[in-house]
Structure formats: structure tokens, C-alpha cells
Amino acid sequence: MLQEIQEQFGYIPSEAVDWLAEKLKISKQEIYGVTTFYNHFRQNPPGKHEIKVCxxxxxxxxxxxxxxxxxxxxxxxxxxxxxxxxxxxLERVACVGACALAPAVVLDEDVHGRMTQRLLKRLLDKVQKEK
Ligand code: FES
Structure with missing residues (x-):
């Protein structure tokens, strides 16, 4: 159910936790225990651009x-x-399948391999300037 909620909203809103706790007759703390334990679940709405650092x-x-x-x-x-x-x-993730290009950063759907701090700052500057 949490996965379906996240698919629909992009994260787990607190209102959804309230609803789910009432529906399943369990405490909100139990649900937060699950959503905070697994990195897969987002506590906040995703940004326009999602950055994943491998x-x-x-x-x-x-x-x-x-x-x-x-x-x-x-x-x-x-x-x-x-x-x-x-x-x-921003998210930290495990292997994104581009080990030969390590270290890798994923910006939205694009994998940027052999990343350096300098290249990364340049990439972020470029995206920040976009409207
Ligand atoms: S460890 Fe495999 S892509 Fe980063």
C-alpha cells in the first residue's frame, strides 16, 4: 500500500499515513517506522530534478x-x-549499473559517469540556470 501511495504522490504524505493508520487500525508510528527504515520511501515531495549519488x-x-x-x-x-x-x-543510492564509469551521479534519467567535484558543480550550475 505504501508503494502505491508513493507511486501516486511521489512520496508518502502525512495525510496518507493518517489514512492508512486508520484503515489498517495500526499506529502512525508503525507506518513511519517502515517509511523511515527503507530508503526507498520518500518523506518529502520530489524536486523537479532528482539527483541520485551512487x-x-x-x-x-x-x-x-x-x-x-x-x-x-x-x-x-x-x-x-x-x-x-x-x-x-537528493538521494543516495546503491549501484546504478554503471560501475565501469564510477563514480556515477544520476540526474533525472541521465547517468553521468567519471564524475568529479568540478564537473558536478558545473552540471548543477547549468541546471540551476534553466528556467
Ligand atoms: S557502484 Fe555500480 S554504478 Fe556505482
């Missing part, structure tokens, strides 16, 4: 954490959050 083994070894730090600092959000203007949301 922290699978190859990308982690290749500097994925530094890339994540770069984005968090530049956008002033932590992973799992959306910028106040709704333009970007």
Missing part, C-alpha cells in the same frame, strides 16, 4: 561521498531532502 562499492571507492558532500553543500540540503524552491531533490 554509493555502491565502486562509486564509494571512487569518491562518491565527496560528490554527495559537494551537492549537499552547494544546494544546502541533505540526502533525502528537497530544496525549498522544489527544484532539486
Amino acid at each position: 554509493l555502491g562499492t565502486a562509486c564509494h571507492v571512487g569518491g562518491g561521498e565527496k560528490l554527495l558532500d559537494t551537492i549537499e553543500e552547494k544546494l544546502s540540503i541533505d540526502s533525502g531532502e528537497t530544496t525549498p524552491d522544489g527544484k532539486f531533490s
Whole structure:
């Protein structure tokens, strides 16, 4: 049911948690326990642009954490959050299937491999300038 809610809204709204708790006759805390345990579930609405930083083994070894730090600092959000203007949301993910191109960052549907902090800042600047 949580997956269907997320498919419909893009995240798990608190109103949906209230509704589900009443329907299943369980506490809201039990539902939040599930949604916060699994990274798959979003607590906030997704941004217009979704950034996923791969922290699978190859990308982690290749500097994925530094890339994540770069984005968090530049956008002033932590992973799992959306910028106040709704333009970007940020997630940390496991392998995205591009290990040969590690470290990889996925922006919307595009995989950007062999990413560096400099290239990443340039990519974010480009997207930020878009209307
Ligand atoms: S570990 Fe990052 S793409 Fe495989």
C-alpha cells in the first residue's frame, strides 16, 4: 500500500499515513517506522530534478561521498531532502549499473559517469540556470 501511495504522490504524505493508520487500525508510528527504515520511501515531495549519488562499492571507492558532500553543500540540503524552491531533490543510492564509469551521479534519467567535484558543480550550475 505504501508503494502505491508513493507511486501516486511521489512520496508518502502525512495525510496518507493518517489514512492508512486508520484503515489498517495500526499506529502512525508503525507506518513511519517502515517509511523511515527503507530508503526507498520518500518523506518529502520530489524536486523537479532528482539527483541520485551512487554509493555502491565502486562509486564509494571512487569518491562518491565527496560528490554527495559537494551537492549537499552547494544546494544546502541533505540526502533525502528537497530544496525549498522544489527544484532539486537528493538521494543516495546503491549501484546504478554503471560501475565501469564510477563514480556515477544520476540526474533525472541521465547517468553521468567519471564524475568529479568540478564537473558536478558545473552540471548543477547549468541546471540551476534553466528556467
Ligand atoms: S557502484 Fe556505482 S554504478 Fe555500480
